[in-house]
Amino acid sequence: MSTHTITTQWDEIPENADEAALVHGGAFRTFRCFCGTPLPTRVAAELHATETGQCTACLGSADEELVPGFVRRCSACAATGRRNVQLVWEVAHSEAEQVITLDLVRGIIEGFPGPFKLSEVADATRLALGLPVGRLPVGPRVRDLLRELEAAGELVMLSAPDEMLRGPSVVLYRDPRWQRVSP
Ligand SMILES: [Zn+2]
Ligand SMILES: [Zn+2]
Incomplete structure (x- = not known):
């Protein structure tokens, strides 16, 4: 190499x-x-x-x-x-998309009365599915779904970005927190 x-x-x-x-x-x-x-x-x-x-x-x-x-x-x-x-991990990503659904994640965050962190929802998802750590990319999939719920107005993000890479348009979050929007 x-x-x-x-x-x-x-x-x-x-x-x-x-x-x-x-x-x-x-x-x-x-x-x-x-x-x-x-x-x-x-x-x-x-x-x-x-x-x-x-x-x-x-x-x-x-x-x-x-x-x-x-x-x-x-x-x-x-x-x-x-x-x-990389190829093995690509397969794992598509498997994660199939088993970790929006409804599953929505059900899991209903168990959090207050604010919750990405890592907490990812841990609860792993537990719910009986997945060992490192088996599937749970965190990235859960993050995508939480952002989807946020875009739909079901959640609000409470965290400020951890890194501003190029002004406010390119930012990174490490373990962001959200809260459900009460109906
Ligand atoms: Zn070469
Ligand atoms: Zn690489």
Whole structure:
């Protein structure tokens, strides 16, 4: 693998950069592989990662740098950098989508009279389904569903973002808290 170490360098980021392209689209970066294969675009870099058995999200580095200086462990491959782990994890994501439904999560949060944290709902979901920790990506799925309930007006988020990566438009929450909206 050492002969196909793919590195990413930041280009100059314009002031009015498209946030989605910057954070999720792999824009404003230059890619290189140690083997010398030209990688002119993010797509070419992902293809080369696939060919060499590396995760297409982090390109084998096990980290993802969302904006310059903000690095987190790659969630697509469980921070292994490996394509086969990424594929297993993709299957687990779709399995989580099937077993963790909106109705299930709605039923679980009815058990919380006051505010609750994402981690508490994720733990209760794991318990309800009898899932061992690490078996399925429960947290990300539960977070998506809670955001859905929030968008539908059933919940309000109480937390402020933990990180503002580029002003208020690109923010991160670690373990946000919500509360149900009383009818
Ligand atoms: Zn290479
Ligand atoms: Zn990865």
